[in-house]
Amino acid sequence: MSNKSKKQKVLPDEGVNFALKKLKDGQKGRDGSVENVLKKVQKLEAIVKSRPSRRKTLKDLNMEDLYREVLDRPETEIAAAIEQLMLAVAKSIMDGNGFAYQLPSRGQNDQVYIDQLNRIVLKNKSTSAAFTNMSSVRKVTILTRVMQLVHGVLSKGIHVTKRDLFYTDVKLFKDQKDSDAVLDDISCLLGCTRNSLHVVASEKGVVVGRLRYKEDGDDIDCTKMGVGGKAIPSNVDKVTELRTDAKFVLLVEKDAAFMRLAEDRFYNKYPCIIITAKGQPDVATRLFLSKVKRELKLPVLALVDADPYGLKIISVYMQGSKNMAFDSANLTTPDIKWLGVRPSDLDKFKIPEQCRLEMTAKDIETGNHMLKEDFIQQNPDWVKEVEIMLKTKTKAEIQALSSYGFQYLSEVYLPLKLQEGDWI
Amino acid sequence: MSNKSKKQKVLPDEGVNFALKKLKDGQKGRDGSVENVLKKVQKLEAIVKSRPSRRKTLKDLNMEDLYREVLDRPETEIAAAIEQLMLAVAKSIMDGNGFAYQLPSRGQNDQVYIDQLNRIVLKNKSTSAAFTNMSSVRKVTILTRVMQLVHGVLSKGIHVTKRDLFYTDVKLFKDQKDSDAVLDDISCLLGCTRNSLHVVASEKGVVVGRLRYKEDGDDIDCTKMGVGGKAIPSNVDKVTELRTDAKFVLLVEKDAAFMRLAEDRFYNKYPCIIITAKGQPDVATRLFLSKVKRELKLPVLALVDADPYGLKIISVYMQGSKNMAFDSANLTTPDIKWLGVRPSDLDKFKIPEQCRLEMTAKDIETGNHMLKEDFIQQNPDWVKEVEIMLKTKTKAEIQALSSYGFQYLSEVYLPLKLQEGDWI
Known part of the structure; x- marks a missing residue:
């Protein structure tokens, strides 16, 4: 280990201890129970639930002719x-x-x-x-x-x-x-x-967690889908009667993080629905997420790589791809919260230097392009994060959290994020 | 339609009627029930079931030292x-x-x-x-x-x-x-x-049909997985207690054909387990198929494109990829039957000319290479099929069957194949 600590700002253990301490400090005077960890999530859930169920349409805005x-x-x-x-x-x-x-x-x-x-x-x-x-x-x-x-x-x-x-x-x-x-x-x-x-289109999404629904008449219970999860069907119109006791949806960019959370049965302790499209979101997964959010009125928290591509993935879920603009009301899920891994997390969670990657010229170009997009510009906190990314020219994957142990994601990082309400 | 029939050898309806007639002719004097259609499958199943459960090892052959x-x-x-x-x-x-x-x-x-x-x-x-x-x-x-x-x-x-x-x-x-x-x-x-x-490795396979098993303790019933199916888990060692009343496993190359069969609930009428890796087989799907075949002792019938790539996919399931040769006993499934779409099917089922595709130089090269492979050479019927492919320089996808109607695959092609025992 000694040859590792020279170039590295923090020792792995230091990073883990720091976050664990924060997690415990936040629970001072409270019992550290899941209810306490989820207090901020529940506040967010109440806000989401209080919103009108129906999404605004062009008709509501008197823009039907335009x-x-x-x-x-x-x-x-x-x-x-x-x-x-x-x-x-x-x-x-x-x-x-x-x-x-x-x-x-x-x-x-x-x-x-x-x-x-x-x-x-x-x-x-x-x-x-x-x-x-x-x-x-x-x-x-x-x-x-x-x-x-x-x-x-x-x-x-x-x-x-x-x-x-x-x-x-x-x-x-x-x-x-x-x-x-x-x-x-x-x-x-x-x-x-x-x-x-x-x-x-062909499907590639998977779902697991506190969600029950009917699929073409079959009763699906996503808490009983083992570690592999339920494949999201191509024909989302066969998905009906959604029921849940989840407090939030955790939208995961990558298969590896999904696998970790599914194997650890993260949703048993923290009531949530975990969805992934395994990379670039396909139409079926986007329709499924949109339906879940619309019908169950849950906050959606996104866990993506801290790079322009991760942000791009959130944007596809949120505002759709431009060439299917006409179908955006059904394909998109507004108001997704960016939970992590955010550029500011790299310092905050003391991610070791060697797990951070230098952005390529292409990355920086994409980042600069994203910064100008309407959906980033309307959220000052997002602008700040993208600016950090572009200033430090540094990116990181969700997997970088594994440098503190394979279960750091499910046992430290996510609980701390949830406890602190650390989403934007 | 009239401008279509010039270059085309058969009219679409002619092709459908021909196969439907064959399907009915085969049932003459019988009641056309599923039991009758499945007679040849059941014979094959009996052969597979009669084989020793354990696969031969190097030890059995006294080759452990070599x-x-x-x-x-x-x-x-x-x-x-x-x-x-x-x-x-x-x-x-x-x-x-x-x-x-x-x-x-x-x-x-x-x-x-x-x-x-x-x-x-x-x-x-x-x-x-x-x-x-x-x-x-x-x-x-x-x-x-x-x-x-x-x-x-x-x-x-x-x-x-x-x-x-x-x-x-x-x-x-x-x-x-x-x-x-x-x-x-x-x-x-x-x-x-x-x-x-x-x-x-990350998973991409899906399973649906007459299979029940435990996954990390959860009871999974693949007849109740809607139209999207159950995602095959990465960690196949969590799959236990396999039970089935299926007569065969239908191994499908592509997502689209899988979707058709799942939506039509093909397995309800013809008791089978339908598995796909959505293209190139991943390790998890190969381990899963191998486990299903080994523990349930069912015949495996493959439905792939009639091109060298389809054959390559069967070969990966059967004999594994060469760079993981040391792990071949667990990753491979011996004795997969090539059900279709076979090069000889194109004429037999009167697939319209315009649904056949010309093979590229690369295709032909791959085909010639496949022809020399041991696993092809040891099965004369396979050699014949590859020779037809290389002689006609023609390939076709499973989807080509859609030229006779979207449900031709599930309602005519597969039942006729099963009834005639038309696999090699």
Whole structure:
């Protein structure tokens, strides 16, 4: 060990003892019970619970004419909407006018962040795509064919993947990109979410903890899912009847941290629901988190790497990716609290120098870019953290906490964070 | 439709009707019940069940001196083995001899496929790595440190990831590759599996169907896992008490096909356990499949893409990847039957031309390489299929079956395959 302490500011034990002392100091005069540790979480939970259940819509803001977003709609309604659209097309053709679709514009200039909604929506702008126009005939044909296929899927009440769709008419679609691209157009055209079209993405998320729900009729108890957890389904509309006695949702960036918390059954002591998408959030996990937050009204605390990429992951959960702006109300989860690992934690928790990594030029570029984003700018505490990151040019992974022992995360770091209400 | 039929040999409906007729013809004089469809599967099941439960080992073949493989061993045993090794090291140092480890050689020339075992093992060859040698001092130091860390993990009875290990001593390890590399050395040195070291990989596999088991004490019923299924845990040693009334295991390459079968609750009608690793098999899924097959003695039928990559996936499940040859007994599942989609299926099931894809030069190279592999060569039916693939230079994905309707896979293709016993 002696050859380690030279370059290192603190000895590992020093860092552990410091945090343990803080944890105990915070419990002075109290009994150190879980209830005491969770006092600040419960305050946050009360605030979240007191908010109106329904999220604000464009209608509430009287902005319906200016902007556009889509809604989750039942399958019969979407099937009927497709039939209506096709009747209109048939009539237009029989009237001798040919036919065209009014497609919502979805370019970068059409994506707007609305402060009051805390999400990105689309400007209400359309372009006409006519069957009789050489430049749009192919797109209009593909659009019509995909709508026919979606209608079939909806009628059967099943779910399919984009790849399945592509293979039903390879000759027409030629490239999967071509059949994929029109799906978003159809969502916007029908004013419904991608999920409502029953075309789903593959799943990679996992959930464990104090959550019970029905999945396609099966009763799922996420406290009884062993150490591997329950796979989050692609078709989130089959998830119903959510029940919980959790006080918060712990959103974890990485599989390794999830595994640690699941094996230690962290949720038994600290009542929570633990969710991870194992890296970059997929659509299914984002829909699942959004549903959990909306229906159970729990605070969501995020545990991500202390680097621009970790922040990016929170941003995808919070405000969605820009190219699916029209679906942001269903895909996004507003008001996620940044619990850790935050740039300021590195000094606060005395993370040893050698567990900190130097940011690459690319990291710094991404960091500078993030700093300018609306969702960072509106939270001064977040701005401060990103500034620390960029000033010190230092990043760290959640796993860096392992330098104090493999269970430091579940037994010291998280309890202390919760006890101090140390989220922003 | 008319513009589709020109280049296409068969109309979609023709293909569906043909297979449906075959399915019904096969049931003539019988009642078409599931029992009748499953007659051939049950025969296969009886064969599998009649085999000795225990897999042959090097000891059975009197080859213990020639080759080397590792075993699953309990954590207390491994901890004791590390202590023994360290005592020997201390003694050697105190005797004034310094110390060295006898590390098993794991190069490509040391990997041998043993016919009677149907798996790859290592030649029993070692090289000495001495602490007092400049070229090996770093490796020996890292090896010793990682053994110390593993000893700690085993004592606590927890599981950690490679990344966790790396972060406990970044200054020594410098690069994660360096701490990862010695794990396999330690496995070989102690004669135990990687899993026995409690250092686990991240999970991505999912299971659904007629399987019940205990995971870390929780009772898991895979028929009640909704449409998303149960995430396969990283630490397979926590999976115990497997029970089933399934007749076979359906091993699926891709998430999309898994989703189709899960949503259609294929296992309700045809009693089976459905497993997928969502592409390239990870260690956890391979260990899980191996355990299921070993303990429940069920036939394993594989559903993969009709391309060299699909075959490669079967090969990884069957004989393991070569760089983990020493752990092949625990990681591999012998005697997987290739159900589909096979190159000969493309004509047999009249898969439309446009759903077949031309093989790339890289595909053909991989195919030629596969053809020479022992595990292909020992099965003439497999050789024939690969030859068809290379001759026609054509490949197809499982999803190509969607050209006959999204549920063709679960309602026509698989039932017909099962009814005809069409696996090799």
